[in-house]
Amino acid sequence: MKILLIIADGLGDRPSDQLGGRTPLEASNKPNIDYLAKNGMVGLIDPIAPGIIPGSDTSHLSYLGYDPNRYYTGRGPFEALGTGLSLEAGDIAFRANFATVDGRGMIVDRRAGRIREGTGHLARSLNMRIEDVEIFFKEGTEHRGALVLRGKDLSPQVSDNDPHKEGVEANSVVPTSRQGEKTARILNEFYAKSRDILSGHDVNRGRKEKGLNEANAILFRGGGMVPELPNFDRKYSVKGGFVAGVALVSGICRLAGLKQYKTEGATGSTDTNLKAKLTGAVDGLRESDFMLVNIKGTDIAGHDGDAVKKKEFIERIDKAIGEVLMDNLGNLVVAFTGDHSTPASLKEHSSDPVPILIHYNGSRKDGIGAFSETSVRNGTLRLKGMDLMNVLMSSANLAEKYGA
Ligand code: ZN
Numbered sequence: 524m525k526i527l528l529i530i531a532d533g534l535g536d537r538p539s540d541q542l543g544g545r546t547p548l549e550a551s552n553k554p555n556i557d558y559l560a561k562n563g564m565v566g567l568i569d570p571i572a573p574g575i576i577p578g579s580d581t582s583h584l585s586y587l588g589y590d591p592n593r594y595y596t597g598r599g600p601f602e603a604l605g606t607g608l609s610l611e612a613g614d615i616a617f618r619a620n621f622a623t624v625d626g627r628g629m630i631v632d633r634r635a636g637r638i639r640e641g642t643g644h645l646a647r648s649l650n651m652r653i654e655d656v657e658i659f660f661k662e663g664t665e666h667r668g669a670l671v672l673r674g675k676d677l678s679p680q681v682s683d684n685d686p687h688k689e690g691v692e693a694n695s696v697v698p699t700s701r702q703g704e705k706t707a708r709i710l711n712e713f714y715a716k717s718r719d720i721l722s723g724h725d726v727n728r729g730r731k732e733k734g735l736n737e738a739n740a741i742l743f744r745g746g747g748m749v750p751e752l753p754n755f756d757r758k759y760s761v762k763g764g765f766v767a768g769v770a771l772v773s774g775i776c777r778l779a780g781l782k783q784y785k786t787e788g789a790t791g792s793t794d795t796n797l798k799a800k801l802t803g804a805v806d807g808l809r810e811s812d813f814m815l816v817n818i819k820g821t822d823i824a825g826h827d828g829d830a831v832k833k834k835e836f837i838e839r840i841d842k843a844i845g846e847v848l849m850d851n852l853g854n855l856v857v858a859f860t861g862d863h864s865t866p867a868s869l870k871e872h873s874s875d876p877v878p879i880l881i882h883y884n885g886s887r888k889d890g891i892g893a894f895s896e897t898s899v900r901n902g903t904l905r906l907k908g909m910d911l912m913n914v915l916m917s918s919a920n921l922a923e924k925y926g927a
């Protein structure tokens with residue numbers, strides 16, 4: 524049997540005034556998902572552990588069987604993955620800001636006027652080589668970006684140059700252990716060179732003419748080393764693939780060695796082409812045994828505080844499941860869940876456990892339709908994220924007995 528894991532990002536929620544006290548799942552009309560729930564097993568999953576508020580990075584690591592306590596090495600590498608930079612194990616990555624410094628080198632604006640335009644041009648001008656180290660800079664949203672160093676003998680054991688305040692100079696980077704000496708030297712040289720390049724850049728000349736703060740310095744912080752994830756295919760003796768529109772999730776799946784299947788119109792937003800995504804996943808399962816599909820729209824609606832939009836997006840997911848999957852259930856283990864809750868009332872992730880359903884031919888039938896946060900409480904499943912792959916593998920008859 525093949526495994527299809529559909530992750531509606533941020534699916535879990537809380538009762539909403541916008542929906543008469545119901546959650547988006549409770550309020551939504553979703554006959555296909557309810558059918559799968561009724562004829563399969565349901566329950567709740569804690570993506571990391573009870574009370575821990577997951578990020579999408581830590582929860583996806585956990586769901587794929589990589590303990591985030593071991594493999595999550597700080598925000599730098601994962602933010603860098605989120606910008607779409609393609610990273611390799613051993614790269615050193617930092618979160619970074621475009622900032623404004625004055626003629627004396629004092630920071631006058633840590634966010635360079637929340638610059639929006641021209642950041643791609645600025646970022647490309649900062650890709651360089653210092654000694655034997657390749658340096659990549661990639662813009663993110665507004666003033667944010669990621670700084671990545673690739674080379675030999677690098678270490679994240681260095682201080683930040685970001686002083687986290689204005690009216691002072693950027694800190695010079697110092698190693699926090701001997702391993703960090705080369706990295707600190709390279710970073711200090713990068714700061715000096717980037718100041719020169721940015722100060723003379725066309726984008727900044729244009730900003731100066733308009734009276735906007737120039738993006739003439741790079742502040743970086745939160746450095747970490749991109750972890751080496753044991754290869755997914757070898758770990759589980761299967762061929763794994765994924766479909767995702769979001770750079771962060773794609774980056775994690777690629778680090779794990781999952782094969783990316785690109786589909787038409789997968790945008791990582793609420794306007795994404797859900798039918799194309801699921802069709803792409805089912806097609807991919809002809810050659811792969813396991814497929815992860817991340818659908819981001821539910822999380823976005825949650826962050827927007829829009830429970831109605833979240834409900835409607837769930838209905839669109841259900842429609843796509845109906846069109847693509849319901850006639851193809853024969854040899855499939857289908858799991859549907861979220862990577863965490865993003866209650867619209869909070870506009871942020873929460874630690875609330877997430878409803879999950881697992882359906883396959885011959886599975887236990889919990890008989891609980893109307894799939895929601897509350898309805899699944901009496902179901903079979905009670906999981907932590909790190910259990911999920913084991914449960915899916917054994918559901919697909921791909922697991923081995925533990926013991927004699
Ligand atoms: Zn997420």
Ligand code: ZN
Nearest residue numbers: 533822865872
């Ligand atoms: Zn989110």
